[in-house]
Amino acid sequence: MRVIGKRSVVHAMLLSFMAMWAVAPAMAEKIAGVDIAPSYALNNAQLVLNGAGIRKKLFLKLYVGSLYLPERMDNADKVVRADGLASMQLTITSGMISSDAMKDAITDGFEKSLKGNTQALATEIETLMKVFSSEIKEGDQIVFNYTPNVGTVVSKNGTEQATIKGLAFKQALWGIWLGQEPADEKLKKALLGL
Numbered sequence: 406m407r408v409i410g411k412r413s414v415v416h417a418m419l420l421s422f423m424a425m426w427a428v429a430p431a432m433a434e435k436i437a438g439v440d441i442a443p444s445y446a447l448n449n450a451q452l453v454l455n456g457a458g459i460r461k462k463l464f465l466k467l468y469v470g471s472l473y474l475p476e477r478m479d480n481a482d483k484v485v486r487a488d489g490l491a492s493m494q495l496t497i498t499s500g501m502i503s504s505d506a507m508k509d510a511i512t513d514g515f516e517k518s519l520k521g522n523t524q525a526l527a528t529e530i531e532t533l534m535k536v537f538s539s540e541i542k543e544g545d546q547i548v549f550n551y552t553p554n555v556g557t558v559v560s561k562n563g564t565e566q567a568t569i570k571g572l573a574f575k576q577a578l579w580g581i582w583l584g585q586e587p588a589d590e591k592l593k594k595a596l597l598g599l
Contacts, residue, residue, distance in 0.1 A: 436469050439496045445473040447490050447550055453477060455484070458595025459498070460588060469496045470582060472596040479597045481583040488572050493549040493579065500543045507537045511581070514588050518580030529574040533559060536566040551575045 457471035
């Protein structure tokens with residue numbers, strides 16, 4: 406029978422820990438009870454989880470936001486301006502969010518993202534607002550998938566609701582969470598993986 410030395414045991418344990426740590430980013434996360442996948446398939450491409458976090462207002466956890474990109478980026482301006490595949494996903498975690506409250510939040514978000522100059526995208530913003538005219542309830546998932554030359558495809562609970570053309574709209578929409586005046590500074594940092 407072979408005797409294993411203390412150093413060998415420590416070395417084996419260290420290697421095991423390092424192997425588990427290396428695999429950890431590929432495993433699903435759970436935030437506020439919402440499973441966050443490590444990757445997301447969009448148009449035959451595999452996007453990676455850039456970051457995820459909770460949108461809070463006062464003491465309420467309103468939704469979990471997750472951002473998927475072709476490769477990790479921690480520069481908010483570059484993420485907003487990029488004309489490449491991207492997915493922003495919101496999972497509602499509070500029964501306190503209504504359709505009207507979501508419309509108000511999105512309207513306020515566009516005002517801040519566009520520094521009050523929403524007129525040029527008024528038609529696109531109105532199209533998005535129609536998505537929020539039906540009831541919103543806890544557990545709903547709203548997904549914004551951006552594809553160059555196609556636009557932003559908006560889905561609710563897996564059903565496509567609208568396609569809104571234009572990079573300018575995508576930039577304004579992403580600016581709600583990643584702009585100079587984001588909806589939630591902590592969520593912005595979480596989406597950027599900071």
